[in-house]
Amino acid sequence: MTMTDTVPAERTPDAPATLYRLEGVTRTYTQKQRVVKALTGVDLEIGFGEFVTIQGPTGGGKSTLLQLLGALDKPTSGSISLGAAELSSASPTALGRIRAEEIGFVFQGFNLIPTLTAAENVNMALEPLGLSGAERKTRVDEALAHVGLADRGDHLPTELSGGQQQRVAIARAIVKRPRVLLADEPTGNLDESMRDEILVLLERLCAEGLTLVIVTHDSAVAARASRRLRLAKGVVTDITRG
Numbered sequence: 001m002t003m004t005d006t007v008p009a010e011r012t013p014d015a016p017a018t019l020y021r022l023e024g025v026t027r028t029y030t031q032k033q034r035v036v037k038a039l040t041g042v043d044l045e046i047g048f049g050e051f052v053t054i055q056g057p058t059g060g061g062k063s064t065l066l067q068l069l070g071a072l073d074k075p076t077s078g079s080i081s082l083g084a085a086e087l088s089s090a091s092p093t094a095l096g097r098i099r100a101e102e103i104g105f106v107f108q109g110f111n112l113i114p115t116l117t118a119a120e121n122v123n124m125a126l127e128p129l130g131l132s133g134a135e136r137k138t139r140v141d142e143a144l145a146h147v148g149l150a151d152r153g154d155h156l157p158t159e160l161s162g163g164q165q166q167r168v169a170i171a172r173a174i175v176k177r178p179r180v181l182l183a184d185e186p187t188g189n190l191d192e193s194m195r196d197e198i199l200v201l202l203e204r205l206c207a208e209g210l211t212l213v214i215v216t217h218d219s220a221v222a223a224r225a226s227r228r229l230r231l232a233k234g235v236v237t238d239i240t241r242g
Contacts, residue, residue, distance in 0.1 A: 019180060019211050020046040020069060024078035025088075026234075027064050038064040039075070040234035046213065048179075051206045053222040054215045056231040062215045063184065065231060069213060070103055070182050071095045083179070100128040104173030108185035110165040112157040118168045119144065119153035125172045143175035144168075147201060163194035170201065180211040187221055199224055 027039040039061045046052055054062050067073040068080055071087050080087045085098055104125075112121045122140045131139070144153050147167040157165050166186065173181055186202070187195040199221060206212045214221060222228050230238040 017047050018045045019048045019050075020044070020080070020082055022068075022078065022080045025068065025075045025080055026077045027061075027068065027073070028076045037234050039068075041078070042234070042236055044229075044236060046211065049206065049209055049211055051203065051212045051224070051226045052214070052229060053225040053227075054213065054229045054231055055217065055219075055222055056237075060232045061234040062231050064234075066182055066184055066213070066215050069180075070105060071098045096128075101176060102179045104176065104178040104181040106166070106169050106173050106181060106183040106186045108188040110157070110162075110169045110189075112165055112168060112172075114157050117154050117156055118149060118160065118171075121157070121168055122172045122175050125176050129176060139175050139177075140171075143171040146174065146205075147171045161194070162190055163197055166190065166194075166198055167201065170198075170205075174205065174210070178210070180213065181205070183212070183214045185216055185218075186214060187216070187218060192220075195221070 022042050022044040025039055025042040025044075026037070028035055028037050030036070042065065054065065056062055064073070068075060068087070071082070071090070075088050078088065082098065082102065085094070087095065087098070090098070113124070116124070119140050122143055123136055126136045126139060141150070141153070144150055147170050149164060149167050149171065152160060152164060152168075157168070160168065166189075181202075183202070187198050190198060195218070202212055202214075203224060214225070216222055226241070228240040229236055
């Protein structure tokens with residue numbers, strides 16, 4: 001099975017190379033009667049099929065940027081687009097559709113429902129798409145096989161290792177065939193061996209066409225990326241090519 005079984009090829013020869021475009025993006029909010037400038041004038045492009053990591057000090061704006069990329073929040077000013085969709089002006093309904101169809105999420109905490117099997121957890125991501133039961137089963141089986149868990153679909157999270165649980169979380173993210181996978185410290189709860197296994201899996205998915213953006217404190221993770229961003233005080237201060 002190849003990545004095209006799980007994630008559709010979105011780019012054609014005539015399609016633009018840029019998946020994300022951010023122009024003058026700021027995000028401010030009020031916290032305990034204090035104005036916090038989480039992002040300050042971020043200009044950034046992320047191309048189709050790139051593997052990008054974001055590093056920086058705590059409070060530097062990394063999580064805020066990931067939320068904007070994930071259509072979970074809107075900028076205070078500036079524009080952010082995902083392909084042809086302008087996220088900064090989209091309606092809540094449109095943003096919900098984009099999250100459901102085009103963006104996969106993976107987190108440090110695996111966020112699996114403990115009373116559901118691996119297959120049922122993966123299937124949850126397909127509920128908003130209105131697919132038939134047969135199509136959903138096919139996609140779930142393919143996604144679990146793609147992350148090396150074809151024989152673990154009927155296992156509960158407590159019956160799986162940490163690395164296997166994160167693989168289930170990745171299967172849940174890719175089962176809807178998104179254009180991009182956003183990950184927040186996806187190896188933070190894993191030992192070095194499991195971390196490396198997950199990184200190899202993510203690199204393979206990226207090589208097969210999935211755009212990958214990871215927030216990480218781990219320099220070993222960042223070193224694997226094709227482009228490394230550093231975000232401090234709400235500003236992208238460094239861009240390093242792998």
